Amino acid sequence: MALKITVIGTGYLGATHAAAMAELGFEVLGLDVVPEKIEMLAGGRVPMYEPGLEELLARHVAGIEGSSGRLRFTTSWEEAGAFGDVHFVCVNTPQKHGEYACDMSYVDAAFASLAGVVRDGALVVGKSTVPVGSAQRLAGVLPEGVELAWNPEFLREGFAVQDTLHPDRIVVGVAEGVRGERAEKLLREVYAVPVAEGSPFVVTDYPTAELVKTSANSFLATKISFINAMAEVCEAAGGDVAKLAEAIGHDERIGNKFLRAGIGFGGGCLPKDIRAFMARAGELGADQALTFLREIDSINMRRRASMVEMAREALGGGFLGKRVAVLGATFKPDSDDVRDSPALNVAGQIHLQGGQVTVYDPKGMDNARRLFPTLAYAPTALDAVRGADVVLHLTEWREFRDALDPAELAEVVSSAVILDGRNALDAGRWREAGWTYRAMGRPRA
Numbered sequence: 001m002a003l004k005i006t007v008i009g010t011g012y013l014g015a016t017h018a019a020a021m022a023e024l025g026f027e028v029l030g031l032d033v034v035p036e037k038i039e040m041l042a043g044g045r046v047p048m049y050e051p052g053l054e055e056l057l058a059r060h061v062a063g064i065e066g067s068s069g070r071l072r073f074t075t076s077w078e079e080a081g082a083f084g085d086v087h088f089v090c091v092n093t094p095q096k097h098g099e100y101a102c103d104m105s106y107v108d109a110a111f112a113s114l115a116g117v118v119r120d121g122a123l124v125v126g127k128s129t130v131p132v133g134s135a136q137r138l139a140g141v142l143p144e145g146v147e148l149a150w151n152p153e154f155l156r157e158g159f160a161v162q163d164t165l166h167p168d169r170i171v172v173g174v175a176e177g178v179r180g181e182r183a184e185k186l187l188r189e190v191y192a193v194p195v196a197e198g199s200p201f202v203v204t205d206y207p208t209a210e211l212v213k214t215s216a217n218s219f220l221a222t223k224i225s226f227i228n229a230m231a232e233v234c235e236a237a238g239g240d241v242a243k244l245a246e247a248i249g250h251d252e253r254i255g256n257k258f259l260r261a262g263i264g265f266g267g268g269c270l271p272k273d274i275r276a277f278m279a280r281a282g283e284l285g286a287d288q289a290l291t292f293l294r295e296i297d298s299i300n301m302r303r304r305a306s307m308v309e310m311a312r313e314a315l316g317g318g319f320l321g322k323r324v325a326v327l328g329a330t331f332k333p334d335s336d337d338v339r340d341s342p343a344l345n346v347a348g349q350i351h352l353q354g355g356q357v358t359v360y361d362p363k364g365m366d367n368a369r370r371l372f373p374t375l376a377y378a379p380t381a382l383d384a385v386r387g388a389d390v391v392l393h394l395t396e397w398r399e400f401r402d403a404l405d406p407a408e409l410a411e412v413v414s415s416a417v418i419l420d421g422r423n424a425l426d427a428g429r430w431r432e433a434g435w436t437y438r439a440m441g442r443p444r445a
């Protein structure tokens, strides 16, 4: 009989994982402690913007016409415990307030609740990003007959469905001996389809699996801060960081991905993951190994300040009484996520320094309004730039690159100056339409 799967925590990760498991043919029960979230998902609606996820839910959520009916949702731990052969724990581990370490309280609460209801012989699989050593500790919370595996998730927001159904790799950390072998066997069954389609399946011990996730994110953050450091040098020396990235990217050992200079990385993962990694290394007495991450973090934060300075300079030295249009609020395109968004951070700093900031974002307006209620928001990009003394392009939505007409925008602004904080617009097009176009790490035309 096919395995029955529960997914504990139905945020970006859990909701996508639950839908993907149903797509792979399993009976799935998603659990969350927030009833409103469960109500939405049970109706086939997604509490966030993630391309393709609503369509995937519609294919499987029970009660939706034409669906497979394989995916249901609940708030009941008893129901989840009785149902699942395999339980995926997908709750979040945000940064602790005022500290580098991550907050494990959601993971701990999920394991405590699950421990009280899980069936003998079931497998619990941690997917949350946790400090190394957590799996070993959490295995001790579960009843004797219940096995634990750690299976980190590498999905990117905006590509969550694709990344979950066709992962670059599947990493599974298991206990030693027979128990670990059983966990591996079950997970090979769960992931049989992606493995058959070519996803590598890497089996490790617990600490290695946990470290794969944090080290992968540290590497990505390092790549971005590296190119942003090069942008700083290009600015000082008169070089062009976009050309530099293109040229070094041709070296296959370096690769051309994740080399876009700009206002840096944000979101719910990279910033907090590198900080939590440093905090954990400190506890383990290995802090020296990761002191470079402190530099990665500060290069990243400096980019935001540098964007503010670029805007100040473009405005002749001050923000007071100036109108600043901000295109983009989310931390990246194709997401409505504004957590630690560089775009909103820049907008907020300029607002605090007296600028009149108006923000437009294709999908992130509601979340941005909640987080920064004092900023002004416009219903379209054209409305946002009306009367602007400077326009800041801070999240590289396709809509900004492809659908905006620089000539039309030039007619409504007070001053046709655009600063590209993502190095993503076609400089030539904007300049032809009469704009002063500047980007980070590139020479001024």
Ligand code: UDX
Residues within 6 Å of the ligand: 153, 154, 155, 156, 157, 158, 217, 220, 224, 257, 258, 259, 260, 261, 262, 263, 264, 265, 266, 267, 268, 269, 270, 331, 332
């Ligand atoms: C990241 C990891 O990529 C993913 O594997 C992990 O599971 C979760 O964390 P995500 O947070 O969705 O995913 O975003 P990602 O696409 O990695 O981008 C992170 C940030 O880096 C964004 O703010 C993005 O704008 C920025 N970025 C990315 C750059 O500034 N330059 C680049 O070249 C690439």
